[in-house]
Amino acid sequence: MLILIAMKNLLRSSNGQITIFFSTTMLVVISFIAFIINIGIFVKSKINLQNAVDAAAFSGAAVQARQLTNIAYLNWEMRNVYKEWMFKYYVLGNLNIDDVAGGASGTTDFTMRSYDLGTKTAKDNYNFPSVCLDFAQAGGVSVCTNYTVAGLPRFEPVAVAGATDETLNTMMDTLVAEKANDCAARSAINYAITALWAFNVKQNDGLNALQNQAPQVAADRPGAFPTAFELAIRMRNLEAQVNRAPYSGICYATNSMNKDFCSQKIEDVVAADRSASNERVLKAFYSGFRNLGSESDTELRASFTLTEIPPQPFRSENEKDLSNLFIPASSSARDKYYLDLKLMTINLATFFTQFTMTSGDVNVQGIQAGTEGQCAATKTGLPVPGYP
16 A cells, blocks of 8 residues: 555656655565565475474384383393293292192292101201102102102011012112112103203203103293393393494485585485394484475485484493393494493202102101112202392
8 A cells, every 4th residue: 555655655756756766665575575575485484394303303202212112121021031940940849738629828938848757857948849740649648748768668588488578679679679660760751841841951861751741841941041131142232232323414415515514325324234223313314304395306305414413422331231241252242322221140050859869767657667669759959049
């Protein structure tokens, strides 16, 4: 409206004055419009640049977050391996004990009792659980609940024909030998299953005998130690990916617009190292790159460079530091930029019941006689040092 009024008033002037004023007015109007358009372009470019920066940061952080989630899952799986191992040790390995088989709550009595009818003295003051498998146990006579299984008495020969004594002695020798073999076989089975659960150590004879008697107990599952070791190594690998050193000056192609900022092209980064560790910079770069311009408008894309802000790295030179366990001394994985995992190891020991042949005396109704083939039990520890 103001422009029209001004032009109307100037109609009374000469034609030259009107032309000068009109030209000046149009110049001002065009300049004002150009200024508005230019500001709009700058605002749009700033918004696009901010979107690119946000997309790059979010994509890189999303990769890191997913790797941290994978580490957390593996850590949770490591706990499950330990719980499964302890379930086998405390429950499956002690099902011959009434408290365990009956599912009693509270403190379970793992002590072994005397087999003598007159005494019930416990021989395990520490109440250690001990793996002992007795598949033919009946009632309270399980060999796994008593620290002494009575032997066979051998009485003094009587004044009868020599052939009778020889026959009796032969029969006794056979029974004692069979009893000794059974006692030794139980020890081998107890050790085999304990070693299998802890280390996945398999002995062909012992394992086959065990699988024939208890296929479910001797299921072909990896031992607790090698499984936990594998999980720890996998977590260390993920930690190395999370701690990938920050990149600086990554561009799509070097040109006159970014030559002062671009130190390497993204394709060179991929070609130099095709490991999964590059996922963070790849996702971050292309997320930002694709938010700038289009296939036909590549001016902003051509000038785009990605630089990750480098934090202060941490590196422990102590070989025995918990941060360095399972990491080679010369490895760059010891440089921790974003995450420092400390591997905790503990020394454990599980126990299995071992039987030993002994001899002793028995007094039956005043008749003193020697016994052979007693099967005495003891709890033997199986060390599991440095369990991760």
